[in-house]
Amino acid sequence: MLGGQFTKHRTGLTMSKTEKIIQARLRLRERFLSKIKSSPSISDPEPMGSGPLNRHGMPRLPIDQFETRKWPVLDLGVHPEISKEAWRLTLDGAVQKDCTLTWADLMNLEQINNVQDFHCVTTWSRFDLNFMGVRLSTLAALAEPLPAAGYIMCHGFDGYTTNLPLSEALKDDVLLVSQVDGQPLPREHGGPVRMVVPQLYAWKGAKWIHRIEFMTEDRLGYWETRGYSNTAYPWRNDRYS
Ligand SMILES: Nc1nc2c(c(=O)[nH]1)N[C@H]1C(S)=C(S)[C@@H](COP(=O)(O)O)O[C@H]1N2
Ligand SMILES: [Mo]
Numbered sequence: 001m002l003g004g005q006f007t008k009h010r011t012g013l014t015m016s017k018t019e020k021i022i023q024a025r026l027r028l029r030e031r032f033l034s035k036i037k038s039s040p041s042i043s044d045p046e047p048m049g050s051g052p053l054n055r056h057g058m059p060r061l062p063i064d065q066f067e068t069r070k071w072p073v074l075d076l077g078v079h080p081e082i083s084k085e086a087w088r089l090t091l092d093g094a095v096q097k098d099c100t101l102t103w104a105d106l107m108n109l110e111q112i113n114n115v116q117d118f119h120c121v122t123t124w125s126r127f128d129l130n131f132m133g134v135r136l137s138t139l140a141a142l143a144e145p146l147p148a149a150g151y152i153m154c155h156g157f158d159g160y161t162t163n164l165p166l167s168e169a170l171k172d173d174v175l176l177v178s179q180v181d182g183q184p185l186p187r188e189h190g191g192p193v194r195m196v197v198p199q200l201y202a203w204k205g206a207k208w209i210h211r212i213e214f215m216t217e218d219r220l221g222y223w224e225t226r227g228y229s230n231t232a233y234p235w236r237n238d239r240y241s
Contacts, residue, residue, distance in 0.1 A: 018110065024141035028170060035167035040233050041199035042171070047235035054117065056199070062234035065125040072124060073188045076222075080157040080208050087192055089139075089176075093153075093214040096144035106176070106193070109134045109142075114173055116198040119234045130182070131196060133175035139212065140170065148216040154195055155211035162204050162221035163230070164197065173198050176209060200232040201239070 029036070037043055042056045049059030061067060084103040092098045111132055118126045145166065153163050168174070178185055178193050185191035190207025197204040203223050224230050229238045 021138060021141050022110065024144070025135070025137045028141050028145070029137060032167050032170050035165075036171060039167055040236060041168070044233075044235055048237060049235055058235050060117065060127070061125055062119055063237045065119055065123055065234065068124040068126055071118070071126050071129065071189065072120070074120060074122065074202075075207060076158055076160060078158045079187055081187060082157055082192060082208060082210075084192055088210060089193070090211045091139060091143035091214070092211070094146045094149035094216050095214050096146065097142065099143055101139075103192070106134060106178070109138050112175060114175060116173060116196060118196070118198065118202055121201040121203060121228065121232075121239050129180055129196075131175055131177045132179040132182075133177035133193075133196070135172060136174045136176060136195065136212075137170045137172070139176065140166070140214075143212075143214065145214050146216070149214045151215040151218045153213040153215060153219060153221060154206035154209055155213065156190075156206045157208040157210045160206055160208075160222050162206050163215075163219055163224060164200075164204060165218070168197065168200060168204075171199060199234075201229075201234055203228060204232055 044058065047058045048063035049061050051060040054060045087103050089101045089106065090099070112135055113130070113132050115128055115130050118129055149166065151163060151165050152169050153161055155161050174197050175195070176193050177196050180189070185194060190209070193209055194207040195205040195209050218230070220230065227240055229241045231238055
């Protein structure tokens with residue numbers, strides 16, 4: 001069975017499909033490029049923080065954060081248990097193509113390795129988490145957002161929600177992560193799959209992700225409704241609204 005899948009993955013048909021998704025992803029990014037470039041998280045003229053610069057040219061430790069060697073667990077207290085067999089991801093709302101992906105569908109998309117820092121609004125930062133996952137922009141390319149779509153709402157299996165503008169969500173480091181340090185993502189950190197948005201505070205990354213809703217108007221998620229900043233830029237100390 002494994003051999004069969006391997007062969008299928010190598011056929012011209014599947015490769016050209018992969019190629020098409022990559023092309024669609026690049027077109028989508030182009031649509032948002034000027035907004036992506038003008039958002040402060042990667043082009044802030046006066047970022048606040050300390051330490052050597054990261055690869056976005058930002059001081060590695062954002063203002064009023066401290067480095068921790070552990071990776072603390074923070075959430076609403078419910079850790080849903082979702083097997084890979086039962087796992088589904090729905091992309092819907094302001095899109096041309098509603099999609100529901102199985103685990104195998106997700107694994108067949110381009111997988112990215114990316115070492116990232118993780119900044120929690122409660123002031124801890126964890127450096128160098130080695131993630132493997134699929135870019136959100138790859139998934140968006142599958143669903144084909146309508147021209148009027150400008151935002152997403154991410155929904156977790158625990159009922160958690162968090163919202164993002166597409167200009168942040170389409171950045172290359174925004175991933176749906178299934179592995180950390182070469183191991184399956186632990187359930188308490190959102191496994192089997194969570195989102196990570198390294199340029200913003202960590203509450204913007206939904207654990208146990210199961211739905212990405214594309215929207216023409218912005219709407220506030222769980223913490224955004226309860227006084228957290230809607231923009232959440234760590235290098236601007238942008239914690240609360
Ligand atoms: N589904 C879900 N995702 C969530 C949360 C949650 O309660 N439920 N909490 C958020 C918050 S406030 C933070 S700081 C990070 C923490 O991720 P970690 O537990 O892996 O450190 O997850 C975010 N994603
Ligand atoms: Mo948080």
